[in-house]
Amino acid sequence: MKKNPLGKGLESLIPKAESTRTIINEIDIADIKPNPEQPRKVFDEEALSELTDSIRRNGVIQPLVLAAGEEEGEYIIIAGERRWRAAGLAGLRRVPAVVRVLTHETEKLELALIENIQREDLGPLELARAYKNLMDTHDYRQEDVADVVGKSRSAVANTIRLLGLPEKVIMALEEGLISEGHARALIGLDEKKAVEILFKIIDNSLSVRDVEKLVSKKEREQIMHKEEDENIFVMSLKAEMEEFFRTKIEIKPGKKGGTINIRYSSDDDLDRIIKTIRGE
Template identity: 45%
Template sequence: MMAADEGKRRASLGRGLSALLGDDIAAAAATPTGEDTVDEALSAEALRQSKTIPIEFLKPNPDQPRKRFDDSAIDGLVNSIQEKGILQPILVRQHPSEPNAYEIVAGERRWRAAQRAQLHEVPVIVKDLSDSDTLELALIENIHREDLTPLEEAEGYQRLIDEFQHTQEALAKVLGKSRSHIANSMRLLGLSDEIKSMLDDGLLSAGHGRALIGVPNAEELAHEVIARGLNVRQTEQLAQEGKKGDKKALKKIGKKLNRDPNVEALEQSLSNNLGMKVQIASKGEKGKLTIQYENLDQLDDIIERLNEEMGATGNVVEM
């Protein structure tokens, strides 16, 4: 029996989210790509199959994978609902412990927006779903929507693998993502709580987080990345030196990353014009200009250019 249940579960995952919603809605909402989300499945056809219930009868799912809701995004949804109403019904099931209530499976953002829009009733589709199906559907739908934080996404993958025995390959196929994306996302779970908090707060991106994995002084570097506004490439450079444990090299690259972009642009411009590497070391109004030549011909070229500029004054540079 357990083997049969597992086979059924894998078949459902293989057919996509619509398998849990029923063939009638799935057929009505089929898309050319076959990559339906719950919102796509709850289409205009599904809306005709829905019923309207008082908004206070709905309760949020305590296992909702999304922990944070973007107020600005919900405000935008409020405006849409006030103008056009709710175009897609909310997927619910009978509440497991409250007889006259329903638990939201998919569509909590719409429910929150409908409350702000002061709607008294909302359209819903009621499905007979187990605790397991409810959690699985909520996880997959939220990942499909691609508006989770990097950590919420990683935790969603981990739960689908741990609690439902799905493989990374199966998830990649259903969710339309590469296996490497899923694997790299899950690596973020190995970061410290402090850096995870920075990810959740949007101070660091997933790329920043991956660059800091396995670095001994990751928290220190993370603060440096945020303070200097470093991009992912710069963070990777910083982390590389951090892994080596070379404090002098770390300090050196830190200074380099903190340079004035105007000085870097001038360096690049001079290098392009001369065809040689130019370095500018500045401190306040003072500094040093270094031109690196590869051979004596390049040195002759530099001297010739200087002489052309200085010839009018009678000053000549000689080797």
């Protein structure tokens, strides 16, 4: 399992009010940039307006957590993007911040993800995309993500499954027309059936329990058995390929087909893998 470089998590990077050893700097707002891997993409305008009013009256109480950017004198937000946005709207030119040295790009995403989870700021789809980003971009397994965010592997897996829903269902969830519970009840259904039930939810204000009744017990059992069979097959195939190629293999099933990624650590390793494929 990938070792968590964060140690005790976000609390170890955000200064406590009574700390006397942490140096808090005043940083120009113009020199601060949002974290491109910030999992939170949508900021509630009403909540942001309230925070702006509070900062206008009281200033920024909790310092931002920043990391050095690519350009000299530039900083990337690790924690506190809402405060940064609100401070700008309040007319502040500088904000209090703690600058941390992060040795891995992955830490920026981990910290941003943990901060939002602890504050319960992320929507279900934002959370799912953040998990998937850690897995796709930073070579994490579901177990690694679960370890970082302090959740069970099954909770992480169930959240990621939301991304496999039909586009119309995803849009309805993003727009708040249905709840996460509604969306979960539709996971695994074929697109036609899922969209059909989606319209019934919206038109008739159905509860999650109502939706679960619409999705028959037999359908739910078929979905579960199918996923279990597919997971067993994929895991077995993955183990067989890793033994054959002597490297890490990543199999990503999709709605139509999928992808197989073969990892290599150096040019020599790549040459070895190619020779293995050729049977040399």
